Amino acid sequence: MGPAKSVVMALTQDVQPLGLDAWASACAQAMAEGERLLTLFGRIDEDDSVVTTAVTLGNDNGESRLNVLRGRGRRGDAFASLTTAYPAAQMFERELWEQTGLQPTGHPWLKPVRFEGARQQHMADYPFFSVRGQEVHEVGVGPIHASVIEPGHFRFMCHGEQVHHLEIQLGYQHRGVEALLLQRPPMRLGSMVESIVGDSSNAYAWGYCAAVEALAGMQVSFASDIVRGVALELERVAMHLGTLTGMATDIAFLQGGATYGRLRTAIINATMRLCGSRFGRGWLRPGGVRFGLTPALRQDLLSTLTAFSKDIALVNDLMRNARSVQSRLQGVGTVSLKAAQDLGLVGLAARACGVRFDTRASLPGRLYTAHPVSVLHEDSGDCWARLTLRMREIDESVRWVREVLQAPETDLALASILSVGKLWPDTLCVSVREGFRGPVVQALETASDGSLLHYKVQDPSLVNWFGEALAVRNNEISDFPICNKSFDLSYCGNDL
Amino acid sequence: MLKSIAVRVSQGSQFIPDPRQASPPGFRGRPLIAAADCASGCDACVASCPTAAITLNPVAIDLGRCVLCGDCEPVCPNALISFSNDVRMAATDRQALTVSQPRPELDPVKVNQALRQRFGRSLKLRSVSAGGCNGCELEVNALSNVNFDIGRYGIDIVASPRHADGLVLTGPITRNMAQALQLCWDAMPEPKLVIAVGACAISGSPFEGSSAIDRAFLSRFAPTLYVPGCPPHPLTFVRGVLDLLGISS
Numbered sequence: 001m002g003p004a005k006s007v008v009m010a011l012t013q014d015v016q017p018l019g020l021d022a023w024a025s026a027c028a029q030a031m032a033e034g035e036r037l038l039t040l041f042g043r044i045d046e047d048d049s050v051v052t053t054a055v056t057l058g059n060d061n062g063e064s065r066l067n068v069l070r071g072r073g074r075r076g077d078a079f080a081s082l083t084t085a086y087p088a089a090q091m092f093e094r095e096l097w098e099q100t101g102l103q104p105t106g107h108p109w110l111k112p113v114r115f116e117g118a119r120q121q122h123m124a125d126y127p128f129f130s131v132r133g134q135e136v137h138e139v140g141v142g143p144i145h146a147s148v149i150e151p152g153h154f155r156f157m158c159h160g161e162q163v164h165h166l167e168i169q170l171g172y173q174h175r176g177v178e179a180l181l182l183q184r185p186p187m188r189l190g191s192m193v194e195s196i197v198g199d200s201s202n203a204y205a206w207g208y209c210a211a212v213e214a215l216a217g218m219q220v221s222f223a224s225d226i227v228r229g230v231a232l233e234l235e236r237v238a239m240h241l242g243t244l245t246g247m248a249t250d251i252a253f254l255q256g257g258a259t260y261g262r263l264r265t266a267i268i269n270a271t272m273r274l275c276g277s278r279f280g281r282g283w284l285r286p287g288g289v290r291f292g293l294t295p296a297l298r299q300d301l302l303s304t305l306t307a308f309s310k311d312i313a314l315v316n317d318l319m320r321n322a323r324s325v326q327s328r329l330q331g332v333g334t335v336s337l338k339a340a341q342d343l344g345l346v347g348l349a350a351r352a353c354g355v356r357f358d359t360r361a362s363l364p365g366r367l368y369t370a371h372p373v374s375v376l377h378e379d380s381g382d383c384w385a386r387l388t389l390r391m392r393e394i395d396e397s398v399r400w401v402r403e404v405l406q407a408p409e410t411d412l413a414l415a416s417i418l419s420v421g422k423l424w425p426d427t428l429c430v431s432v433r434e435g436f437r438g439p440v441v442q443a444l445e446t447a448s449d450g451s452l453l454h455y456k457v458q459d460p461s462l463v464n465w466f467g468e469a470l471a472v473r474n475n476e477i478s479d480f481p482i483c484n485k486s487f488d489l490s491y492c493g494n495d496l
Numbered sequence: 497m498l499k500s501i502a503v504r505v506s507q508g509s510q511f512i513p514d515p516r517q518a519s520p521p522g523f524r525g526r527p528l529i530a531a532a533d534c535a536s537g538c539d540a541c542v543a544s545c546p547t548a549a550i551t552l553n554p555v556a557i558d559l560g561r562c563v564l565c566g567d568c569e570p571v572c573p574n575a576l577i578s579f580s581n582d583v584r585m586a587a588t589d590r591q592a593l594t595v596s597q598p599r600p601e602l603d604p605v606k607v608n609q610a611l612r613q614r615f616g617r618s619l620k621l622r623s624v625s626a627g628g629c630n631g632c633e634l635e636v637n638a639l640s641n642v643n644f645d646i647g648r649y650g651i652d653i654v655a656s657p658r659h660a661d662g663l664v665l666t667g668p669i670t671r672n673m674a675q676a677l678q679l680c681w682d683a684m685p686e687p688k689l690v691i692a693v694g695a696c697a698i699s700g701s702p703f704e705g706s707s708a709i710d711r712a713f714l715s716r717f718a719p720t721l722y723v724p725g726c727p728p729h730p731l732t733f734v735r736g737v738l739d740l741l742g743i744s745s
Binding site: 184191311 | 499500504506510520521522523524544546547565566567623624626627628630631632634636638641643655656664667671673675680696703705707708709726727729
């Protein structure tokens with residue numbers, strides 16, 4: 001047995017699904033034992049029956065492992081909601097209810113996640129909480145916001161300037177991605193997968209590739225693994241820089257805004273020289289990567305990173321030590337460690353609260369075993385923590401990329417596409433990739449003829465949006481933009 | 497203060513002096529189609545295309561659908577398709593977005609004198625994402641950064657539709673966003689125009705055919721400018737708008 005892999009497979013014929021109640025109990029049992037609920041979803045099967053799947057991340061003698069729990073019920077069936085005891089399940093159960101019609105009994109706020117299917121275009125019917133009392137009022141913002149940003153609606157319940165609660169209504173970006181993924185040949189989904197969440201193209205493409213490769217029983221070359229890792233870390237650096245640009249601009253720290261903006265340009269232009277696209281589109285494909293790194297490109301990237309490291313250190317130093325920046329970000333938008341754990345927050349948003357969880361470390365596979373990444377965290381859980389953690393994660397990603405580029409043993413120019421072959425029938429494969437926001441989970445299930453039966457996509461934003469809602473409680477409404485930017489969550493990743 | 501000066505010195509001069517002369521190294525841009533014949537009965541490029549952008553006899557690529565992924569390039573046995581780093585892909589006519597063997601180049605965007613008179617010195621744009629994946633949105637945002645700096649041409653992204661002369665549309669137009677998009681358009685004062693940015697906005701590709709998409713808005717308000725790509729390079733946008741409005745660079 002090698003290092004814990006970031007994909008798990010199960011032969012669906014061999015896993016006898018539990019009854020709905022037994023399945024929910026098994027999920028509760030796993031969480032009671034400290035396992036992390038990574039995803040939970042359902043698909044409608046023949047005759048209106050619903051197959052449910054939960055994936056947990058457990059620990060086996062210090063080694064992480066992914067576990068799959070399957071259940072079966074019929075549309076409209078009820079089961080005892082997990083959310084009452086384990087709030088981390090709240091969003092998954094809402095989605096399960098919206099997509100399959102199963103009823104999690106006792107769920108405290110069973111509301112639509114994205115208004116899909118028959119609920120499309122009923123955005124105005126969202127059952128908001130309402131707040132009553134003297135001098136309380138509600139402020140609605142969006143779906144269209146004041147800058148170039150995806151749409152979503154925010155409803156603030158306020159007392160004067162103070163926010164008591166924020167309710168976030170999403171779904172405006174719903175494109176029907178999961179249904180479309182089943183309408184195309186499974187080996188040719190690269191482009192579409194890259195557009196599910198377009199700022200995380202490489203995380204999604206890698207997770208998709210890893211899943212179909214595992215389903216076909218093939219392994220890509222180690223050189224391809226390294227190039228994919230480089231693609232992912234460049235994406236992380238670029239997107240963290242985008243967030244830093246936005247945060248600096250939102251607090252009118254204009255020199256930071258201008259500088260992080262042009263540093264991001266340097267990174268995405270380097271990505272473009274490697275693969276033709278500033279976002280890595282068309283780079284990762286099933287079987288490997290379309291563009292290896294020739295010695296010249298390797299050198300090009302190394303010198304870009306050398307110049308970059310010098311310049312970002314200067315601007316980070318300037319920003320971190322500016323008292324106006326500290327004053328605007330410290331103690332603003334705080335999420336406690338307890339809340340982050342209870343809600344099952346993931347990725348950078350969780351690590352900024354002190355949660356030490358990064359799937360590159362817990363599910364390293366052969367790449368991150370050979371070249372480990374440090375799991376970084378902050379403890380204060382505020383906008384400041386999310387700012388400084390982004391700066392530190394950029395440094396760590398740059399260090400990692402330099403390490404693999406300088407490792408002499410692998411010729412990265414040889415990375416190419418190997419033939420993949422047919423997908424195994426009746427198999428469920430779940431892949432996890434740590435994108436810049438957190439773990440991107442993709443679950444592919446094949447039918448008895450090897451075609452795709454189900455393609456479930458789960459962006460880290462799905463669970464993290466609720467963390468943002470908690471962060472703004474008891475803050476001034478005027479601090480919302482900086483809270484929102486510090487999380488930098490995906491709308492289309494939630495809406496699919 | 498010294499730190500600030502150090503950052504300023506490291507910043508140097510970052511703007512692209514003349515976007516019309518810029519040619520981004522490595523960019524997979526306007527496709528090139530060689531004049532040779534296809535292998536007999538071969539349709540490998542058509543099969544490889546994720547967005548049905550390629551047609552045969554003669555080989556033609558619809559840039560309104562093409563996501564510039566390049567998946568077609570390696571599958572052609574006669575190596576007919578390759579990609580240049582040319583960013584000039586914008587067009588004022590949907591039909592004119594196709595490159596083919598007999599017509600390998602796009603027509604340059606012609607100056608529209610009426611638009612030039614109205615907006616040539618000041619064009620304010622309101623961006624609406626209607627199902628965009630944040631790729632196009634990031635590139636539209638990049639238009640205002642220190643590198644592309646469209647503000648120098650009097651072109652700005654504004655917050656309110658009331659202040660806007662043009663709508664920058666990204667995304668395939670989801671049914672859940674269709675009403676908000678219409679409301680935003682209605683709130684913009686006349687005269688006004690639509691700029692469709694990215695393959696999704698232009699044709700719906702790769703989300704075309706989804707039951708969650710409603711593109712009726714575009715049948716009512718045809719775009720004045722189409723900016724292809726997935727996402728489009730900011731220079732494709734800048735050049736298209738500068739050419740349309742006859743702005744010198």
